[in-house]
Amino acid sequence: MKFGKRLKQQIEESLPAWRDKFLSYKELKKLVRLISSAESCVEYGKADVEAEFVHLLNNEIDKFNVFFMEQEEDFIIRHKELQQRIKRVIETWGPNGTKPSEAEYKDEMAKIRKDIVNFHGEMVLLVNYSNINYTGLAKILKKYDKRTGGLLRLPFIQKVLQQPFFITDLVSKLVKECENTIDEVFPVEQEDEEEIVKEQREAITVAGKGIFRNTVAALLSMQEIRRGSSTYGHFSLPPMDLPDSDLIHSFQLNSPIPIV
């Protein structure tokens, strides 16, 4: 139930377009519960529930794959376009450009910075999407095996590990490249700025929804999920080691502003 709640929270805090792309954890749990009761039922037997369960799992995996690859394709395109855009801005309004203009340059660069940071965030959120769905699958499979004494988990998980949505290498690579671009596009942080920043990091309220809020939420959620499980076993993840956790916790997440 803990995971189910966490998942629900994450879904609520995620980008609107993504909300129905997550794992239908609740539904799967219902099926798992149904299995034990289906044992006694003659007509609608255990086999059917199992079959339905597997069917649903496969559909979910398809859903993830389709969504993930769509997003990935988008990211590839946007990544390239951002780089082109930066190049254009530098070449047009930059100091050595065709029509050098400091004002324009600054203006455009500010926009680019904002966009690129959000783009970075969105990509990370996709990796998070992949991860949380995988975690959900692993959990529900474990529950299933526990309930039914079945052996669905191991082979199924092996299959999941090979699915496109789980293989996030490309997106991670894009994220890293994006970080490099960000370093190039942002001015070098100066000494006095750093100090001011440190002071002000203490109580920062993150209002509204947005990529930033989503990533904070995702991080916190991940930490919670891995805090320590009652059913800790050989296949469980250890608690998270978050270096800057006070920073993260200093972000107070306001209640979501309803989108009109």
Place this chain on the structure above:
Amino acid sequence: MPSSFLALTSFKDKYSTSPSSFQVSSGREVMENSVSLQESSLAPSNGTLGNSSLSPSIVTDHMCASALPHVQHSHNPAFISQSSRDLASLLPLDASFSQSTASLIHTQGNKDVSWSLDRLQMFLDLPENTPAPNQLVESSTSVLASEDHNKKTNWQEWADDLINVVDPDWSKILDNTNVLNPRVEMYQLPKPSGDISKQQPQFHQNQLVPHGEFSSHAYPSSTAPPTKPRMRWTPELHEAFLEAVNQLGGSERATPKGILKLMNVEGLTIYHVKSHLQKYRTARYMPETSEGTSEKRITSIEEMKSIDLKTSIGITEALRLQVEVQKQLHEQLEIQRNLQLRIEEQGRYLQMMFEKQKKVEDEKGGAPSSASDDLLAPLPGSKHPPCNNGKSDSEALEQDHSRTGIGPGNAGTNEDKSSSGVSTKQKMPETESTVHDESGFSVSKRARTEK
């Protein structure tokens, strides 16, 4: 009749997704083959059962038909037996059964059923290829999902609409069916053109290797190398795309056909190019901030978010902070993912060790038939003939709590083995209270035999 047909096709759909999605032993493919044959013979007869020669053998004995050598005893809810039960349950559809299943499956939506109906027709024409018919439905469905999604994405962007449900529009589906049918050879396949099949795992693994090209890697455990209509773009492929577009005079002037020709990538279809071109055009002419629904939402909301954050510490700093958090999330995700991979790897390793060990034990004391079975079958759950209390090793691992005194694998004729089964059970609570069944069991078992 119609309802049972509905149930049948949906069941077929279900069945096709479940076993085909798993690694299959060759035996199972034989079953699939027979099922698909049977289904193809069913199509013209409009849902009447018992037409095919297979039905008698499968119908009679629900569990352990001679036609299904890999089915295990009904007491063992093995993974294999489940799918064979699927198979078996496909056939003896009595009214109430089909009703309940029909309603259960109804959640799937009309879409799948329409696909099934179309596909069944095609089965008649296709040669006897195992995974092909079964997976066709799945593949077409997912392709359809993606196609629709593409169209939907564009509408969203223009209409600021957040509908993400794939539209179960029958006319669209049927149109797409005809369009998708001829798309046979996406990838170099040794088999003839009838082989449109898809199995997600292998293809995508292969996809990554040749950098956006389509490969002809055969999937190890299935007879027919699968085709995967759903394609995964890579930066290299995108570069090739861009080059082609530029050669043709820009995104506005370039046509999908022209791009496709110029790119000259094997297996790439005009649909891929078309949808990609659409995305590209959108990305170009609507700069980052207003691109896509999610981004559109973000823009107005970022302002809200920014007010507190950015007035106090300046925009650039706020952005830096945001990047920091995002970087951290990404790092943690990568760590988590690696952990998950390692955990599963370890699980696999332990499983393998246990199986090997079991094999040794079986060879030591087991009956000749069971020993040879062990030698033959590599996968868990597929080894034992029904006469055994046929538990595979992995099942034994999981079920040992609940079963009493059944030794791993063979019925414990051997005193040594049965005692080892019992004593291992006793050992289990001691060895690892926190560690999960499988590893604990195998660890203690190994310790025991080594003594």
